[in-house]
Amino acid sequence: MGGFLNWWDGVELWLTGLPFIAQTAVVMPVVLALAYGIAMVLDGALGNGIKLVRRVRHDDSDIER
Template sequence: MVGFLSWWDGVELWLSGLGFVVQTAVVMPVVLLLAYGLAWGLDAALGEGIKVRERLRHGRDGEVR
């Protein structure tokens, strides 16, 4: 853990030394990839939750409960 935190401090210092435009160009692809991954995961989880709810709601015989 100490090694990771030391590496992160180095990255943070390097990034803070860059100009604003360069910081934006470096950070935005990372943030966009993380946001896309989070949205994809939440969409998949919500889709599965809706499928489970529909199965529970309609039951095995297809009647709405």
């Protein structure tokens, strides 16, 4: 873990030493990729959750009839 933290400290120092435009050019693709990945996971989880709720409601409506 110490090696990773030392590496991360070096990356932070390198990134903060860059001009603002270069920082933006380096950080934005990473942030956008992470946001896209998180959105895909949440979309899948929400879609499966909605399917599950519909299935449960459909099964409940069959019991009431």
